[in-house]
Amino acid sequence: MIDFEEELKKYEPAIEVEQAEADIKARDLTDLTDLLVNISAQQNQSSVEK
Amino acid sequence: MQCFMCGAEVGNEKVCYNCGADILLYKQIVYTSYVFYNQGLEKAKVRDLTGAIEALKSSLQYYKYNTRARNLLGLCYYQVGDTVRAINEWVLSKNLQEEDNPNADRYLAEIEADPGLLSKLNSTIKKYNQAIEYCKSGSRDLAMIQLKKVISQNPNLVKAHQLLGLLYIQDGKYADARKVLSAAAKIDSNNTTTIRYIHEVKERLKEENTGKRRKKNDVYTFADGNDTVIMNENALRSMLDNTRSSLMNIVLGLVVGLLICFFLIVPTVKDNMSDGNTKTVLALNENLAEARDKNQELQDEIDNLKNSLSAYDETQDIPTSYENLLAAQNYHAAGDDVSASDSIQLVSKDILGSAGKSAYDSLYQQLAPTIIMGYYNDGNTFYSDENYDSAIVNFQTVVDIDERYNNGAALFLLGDCYRLTGETEKALECFNKVVELYPGNQWGRQAKVYIAADDTELSATEVGD
Numbered sequence: 064m065i066d067f068e069e070e071l072k073k074y075e076p077a078i079e080v081e082q083a084e085a086d087i088k089a090r091d092l093t094d095l096t097d098l099l100v101n102i103s104a105q106q107n108q109s110s111v112e113k
Numbered sequence: 114m115q116c117f118m119c120g121a122e123v124g125n126e127k128v129c130y131n132c133g134a135d136i137l138l139y140k141q142i143v144y145t146s147y148v149f150y151n152q153g154l155e156k157a158k159v160r161d162l163t164g165a166i167e168a169l170k171s172s173l174q175y176y177k178y179n180t181r182a183r184n185l186l187g188l189c190y191y192q193v194g195d196t197v198r199a200i201n202e203w204v205l206s207k208n209l210q211e212e213d214n215p216n217a218d219r220y221l222a223e224i225e226a227d228p229g230l231l232s233k234l235n236s237t238i239k240k241y242n243q244a245i246e247y248c249k250s251g252s253r254d255l256a257m258i259q260l261k262k263v264i265s266q267n268p269n270l271v272k273a274h275q276l277l278g279l280l281y282i283q284d285g286k287y288a289d290a291r292k293v294l295s296a297a298a299k300i301d302s303n304n305t306t307t308i309r310y311i312h313e314v315k316e317r318l319k320e321e322n323t324g325k326r327r328k329k330n331d332v333y334t335f336a337d338g339n340d341t342v343i344m345n346e347n348a349l350r351s352m353l354d355n356t357r358s359s360l361m362n363i364v365l366g367l368v369v370g371l372l373i374c375f376f377l378i379v380p381t382v383k384d385n386m387s388d389g390n391t392k393t394v395l396a397l398n399e400n401l402a403e404a405r406d407k408n409q410e411l412q413d414e415i416d417n418l419k420n421s422l423s424a425y426d427e428t429q430d431i432p433t434s435y436e437n438l439l440a441a442q443n444y445h446a447a448g449d450d451v452s453a454s455d456s457i458q459l460v461s462k463d464i465l466g467s468a469g470k471s472a473y474d475s476l477y478q479q480l481a482p483t484i485i486m487g488y489y490n491d492g493n494t495f496y497s498d499e500n501y502d503s504a505i506v507n508f509q510t511v512v513d514i515d516e517r518y519n520n521g522a523a524l525f526l527l528g529d530c531y532r533l534t535g536e537t538e539k540a541l542e543c544f545n546k547v548v549e550l551y552p553g554n555q556w557g558r559q560a561k562v563y564i565a566a567d568d569t570e571l572s573a574t575e576v577g578d
Contacts, residue, residue: 065313067283071249073306074276076242078197080235087201094177095142097116103118103134 114140146176153185161303162189162271184216193301194270200224237267244276253280264293271301279309286410288394361420368478434460438469441476450483458484485511489523501530521547525556532563 149172187202274297281290444453492507528543
């Protein structure tokens with residue numbers, strides 16, 4: 064049984080053309096390779112410090 | 114391949130000898146990204162766009178420089194009507210890989226080539242957002258109108274289909290909902306929201322059908338003129354029972370009427386008809402008798418009138434006869450016996466007085482040869498012209514006056530005329546008389562030949578004149 068009000072909450076306004084730039088800028092483009100780089104960098108730094 | 118940390122060339126090594134970075138792990142991450150990309154591609158090919166989008170998003174979370182995955186993600190967004198997201202992905206793709214990125218170039222170029230496209234897309238998106246607002250504020254009718262407009266402008270916008278389907282479900286318009294959701298399923302076949310709504314619609318329709326059957330047993334609706342009458346089963350049954358009894362009464366009345374008509378009215382009508390016929394026959398007989406009497410009276414009247422007319426004619430004929438007699442005497446005295454004979458033949462002897470009759474007889478005797486000759490000549494002329502009937506009249510007149518005329522020639526020619534007209538008995542009678550009177554002359558011999566041959570059909574030329 065579908066709850067109309069609950070279903071309605073799932074519908075979010077679509078991004079308008081004017082908001083496209085802001086959407087791109089707000090996008091977090093961090094990927095797993097970025098995390099690996101960070102982790103590797105931290106590891107290198109800690110080994111240097113030791 | 115270069116090290117992701119220091120940029121040194123590492124080739125196929127698992128570790129960078131320059132900085133000690135784990136190259137193998139990096140490679141595994143990139144490969145995983147491509148594995149997701151492949152999954153996304155497979156799903157997109159079977160129009161499981163939601164599944165494709167999820168896989169491609171995962172691919173990009175592993176490795177954001179997977180531009181093929183990003184371009185395909187944009188394409189999937191574009192296909193489900195989320196055009197701004199699609200453009201964003203292609204723009205990002207272009208930024209992350211400026212060189213050697215032909216797909217992103219092409220997609221962006223196509224959008225730039227149509228300047229009105231973006232404004233049109235934007236207006237569609239605004240209407241969709243407006244519809245969501247209407248829904249949330251409870252104005253479902255307005256939301257439906259907006260969503261129908263959105264779908265007509267951008268038929269691929271799956272979310273609009275879904276929202277309209279949801280509104281139809283909420284309003285109990287399950288058939289409409291199924292139609293809209295089926296259209297959404299054609300665009301994105303494996304969208305869980307669409308599938309859930311369709312399932313819901315099917316359930317509701319099933320319930321509605323069973324409910325309708327139940328309702329059908331309970332409530333009946335029918336049109337009475339411009340009104341729609343809704344009755345429950347009992348009321349309808351009682352009404353139908355009343356109608357049935359009324360119909361039975363009407364049928365019974367008709368049967369009784371027919372019986373009365375058959376046993377009472379029909380015999381009376383028949384009697385009346387027979388009486389009427391008898392009367393008519395009698396009346397006609399009377400009329401006929403009257404008509405006959407009248408006819409007889411009229412016939413008698415005609416006879417009387419004819420007698421009167423003949424008496425009148427006779428009285429009229431008296432002076433004419435005397436005039437003709439005088440004229441004949443005058444012509445005879447003048448020596449014109451032909452004209453005299455013509456005139457005397459116009460005289461009616463019976464109406465003359467005794468003096469007139471004696472004068473007539475004396476003159477007639479004197480003119481007789483001329484009169485006979487005239488008839489004989491006329492008879493010959495008619496005989497030559499093969500006018501045998503007229504010839505018979507003339508020869509008969511001659512024979513009546515003098516049957517020995519011209520040594521039996523008139524009598525023979527009369528017989529011949531009869532022969533030629535097929536009156537054989539009369540012909541033989543004439544021929545016998547000719548033979549009796551003049552057995553030796555040419556007429557007698559010729560008559561003998563006809564009698565001996567008993568072949569009156571032979572022509573005179575064949576026998577010999």
